Amino acid sequence: xxxxxxxxxxxxxxxxxxxxxxxxxxxxxxxxxxxxxxxxxxxxxxxxxxxxxxxxxxxxxxxxxxxxxxxxxxxxxxxxxxxxxxxxxxxxxxxxxxxxxxxxxxxxxxxxxxxxxxxxxxxxxxxxxxxxxxxxxxxxxxxxxxxxxxxxxxxxxxxxxxxxxxxxxxxxxxxxxxxxxxxxxxxxxxxxxxxxxxxxxxxxxxxxxxxxxxxxxxxxxxxxxxxxxxxxxxxxxxxxxxxxxxxxxxxxxxxxxxxxxxxxxxxxxxxxxxxxxxxxxxxxxxxxxxxxxxxxxxxxxxxxxxxxxxxxxxxxxxxxxxxxxxxxxxxxxxxxxxxxxxxxxxxxxxxxxxxxxxxxxxxxxxxxxxxxxxxxxxxxxxxxxxxxxxxxxxxxxxxxxxxxxxxxxxxxxxxxxxxxxxxxxxxxxxxxxxxxxxxxxxxxxxxxxxxxxxxxxxxxxxxxxx
Numbered sequence: 001x002x003x004x005x006x007x008x009x010x011x012x013x014x015x016x017x018x019x020x021x022x023x024x025x026x027x028x029x030x031x032x033x034x035x036x037x038x039x040x041x042x043x044x045x046x047x048x049x050x051x052x053x054x055x056x057x058x059x060x061x062x063x064x065x066x067x068x069x070x071x072x073x074x075x076x077x078x079x080x081x082x083x084x085x086x087x088x089x090x091x092x093x094x095x096x097x098x099x100x101x102x103x104x105x106x107x108x109x110x111x112x113x114x115x116x117x118x119x120x121x122x123x124x125x126x127x128x129x130x131x132x133x134x135x136x137x138x139x140x141x142x143x144x145x146x147x148x149x150x151x152x153x154x155x156x157x158x159x160x161x162x163x164x165x166x167x168x169x170x171x172x173x174x175x176x177x178x179x180x181x182x183x184x185x186x187x188x189x190x191x192x193x194x195x196x197x198x199x200x201x202x203x204x205x206x207x208x209x210x211x212x213x214x215x216x217x218x219x220x221x222x223x224x225x226x227x228x229x230x231x232x233x234x235x236x237x238x239x240x241x242x243x244x245x246x247x248x249x250x251x252x253x254x255x256x257x258x259x260x261x262x263x264x265x266x267x268x269x270x271x272x273x274x275x276x277x278x279x280x281x282x283x284x285x286x287x288x289x290x291x292x293x294x295x296x297x298x299x300x301x302x303x304x305x306x307x308x309x310x311x312x313x314x315x316x317x318x319x320x321x322x323x324x325x326x327x328x329x330x331x332x333x334x335x336x337x338x339x340x341x342x343x344x345x346x347x348x349x350x351x352x353x354x355x356x357x358x359x360x361x362x363x364x365x366x367x368x369x370x371x372x373x374x375x376x377x378x379x380x381x382x383x384x385x386x387x388x389x390x391x392x393x394x395x396x397x398x399x400x401x402x403x404x405x406x407x408x409x410x411x412x413x414x415x416x417x418x419x420x421x422x423x424x425x426x427x428x429x430x431x432x433x434x435x436x437x438x439x440x441x442x443x444x445x446x447x448x449x450x451x452x453x454x455x456x457x458x459x460x461x462x463x464x465x466x
Contacts, residue, residue, distance in 0.1 A: 001014045001051075002014070002353060003354060004250070004294055006251050007150065007151050007248075007249045012248050014218070015217050016054075018057070019056070019058065019059050020056060020057070020058050020059070021061075022044065022061070023211075024040075025062075025063065026062045026064050027065070028070060028071070029064055029065065029089035029090050029093065030070040030085060032092060032096075033092070033096055033271070033272050034262060034272060035269075035284075035299060036254060037272070038096075038100060040221065042284075043288065043355075044220055046357065046399060046400055049103065049397065049399075049400060050351050050355075050398050053394065059106050059212065061105060061106060061109065061208065062107075063108065063203065064093075064108055064109070065200065066082075066086040066090070067082070067112050067187060081186070082186065082187050096273060096276070099281055100285065100400075101400045109207045109210075109211065112187070114207050117206040117210050118179075118180075118198045119192070120206075121205060121209070121236070125140065125236060128240070129141075130144050130236070130240075134171060136178075137178050137182045138178070139171055139178055140176060140177050140232070141172060142156065142173055142175040143156070144239070145235040145239050148175075149231065150231075151234055151249060152231050154227060177199060177201060177228065177232050179199050179201075179202045180193060182196040201229055201232035205233050205236050205237040209237060209240075209241070214241045215244045215246070218249075219233075219249050220250040220252070222251065223294075224261075225251070230249065250293075253292075253293065253294055255297055255298075255299055256296050256299065257270070257299050258298070278463045279308075279463065280462045281402065282401050282460060283311060285399065285400055286399075287303065287304055287307055289399065291357075291358060292357070292358060293357065294354075313368050313369070313372060314368050315403055315404070315460070316375075316457055317371045317372050317375075319457035320448070320457075321389050323455050323456070324380050324385040325453075332374070332379055332384070336388065337387065340387060343366055347395055350362075350363060364395045364399065367388070367395070371388055378451065404458045406458050410458075417436055420436055421436040421437060421440070444459050444461055445457070445459075
């Protein structure tokens with residue numbers, strides 16, 4: 001499997017010889033998570049699911065930044081404690097991403113739980129001559145790290161002339177960044193240099209090194225984190241350890257709104273809660289996977305509406321298979337075996353080649369289309385369904401999609417209602433038949449009328465349609 005590495009600007013093989021260790025930069029918990037966060041986390045969720053489907057062990061660490069100026073400012077605005085803010089939005093995070101069917105990471109370390117690890121890291125950087133204490137805090141000396149800029153491909157002299165850095169005359173260099181900020185404002189912690197709180201970048205270095213060690217397989221996040229966050233992580237981590245920080249840097253493109261970056265200042269963010277209520281989890285996941293992960297995608301109502309049609313075809317395919325008749329005919333079996341083999345090969349090949357989810361979705365939808373065509377021509381037998389269903393379900397599981405399930409009792413009840421309707425239609429009692437159809441429809445059941453039989457599917461309730 002090859003993944004595009006931002007650092008080397010090449011596709012690199014993912015080292016799967018033991019386990020794949022992934023550190024994914026999580027959210028700063030001062031507000032609701034939005035569709036941009038969802039895209040990054042869904043991409044990594046599917047990436048992990050695919051590796052695990054190949055029996056590759058994955059160790060996924062995703063942090064919460066729960067100490068930050070934005071959190072403190074939010075707490076002031078609400079006249080409450082920073083911990084109250086972070087507890088609220090961590091809970092909301094799990095509510096949102098559980099609904100999106102995102103598998104929980106192996107660990108969600110919080111910055112506030114790792115202050116001692118950060119202090120030890122800062123001590124080491126000072127001892128090695130990469131950091132210094134000033135009147136306002138402890139800073140990393142960028143000029144001491146010769147490879148600064150290697151991830152973002154920015155040169156130090158260009159950064160100095162165009163940098164948007166916080167003005168602090170106590171720093172030796174405008175580019176030097178805070179490892180520890182002196183402060184008497186809660187929350188604060190004791191340190192050898194004075195009371196205060198950690199800088200943003202040191203948090204992820206301390207937590208990733210603690211749980212994954214140096215030279216772990218993949219460090220991930222949104223493209224907006226390349227500079228300065230990930231650039232600074234590399235500088236302080238490699239200055240501390242003297243060895244390579246991560247083997248591959250995997251970055252996910254932004255979600256834009258009408259071509260513009262989502263921004264709270266522009267008021268154009270779409271919260272996950274809003275998107276879920278309007279589109280549901282499956283449509284949201286399909287949208288987030290619809291473009292190559294390295295490229296931006298634009299939040300488009302039209303694309304999302306089109307995706308509903310595709311999802312209905314998936315639901316149709318699933319219910320056609322689980323309700324296929326008990327015919328043991330082997331007619332067309334070789335053709336179906338070829339369809340299965342081609343679809344599986346195309347699906348895996350797409351994901352192995354720089355995790356091309358649009359191509360993988362194309363292979364999945366091609367399988368769905370072929371099975372629906374067999375069903376409509378009444379050639380879909382239980383034998384064929386038995387071959388296709390495991391492959392279909394395997395792809396659905398990797399993509400993290402969930403077709404609405406029905407119990408055996410629901411199946412029996414719906415089948416009996418359909419039989420009653422068919423009997424009434426044969427007796428030309430169309431008004432009574434339509435009443436039963438309405439009863440069936442109220443259960444989110446859609447009838448699939450074939451020439452010689454009537455099947456059904458249960459549809460996911462999608463907000464936009466109500």
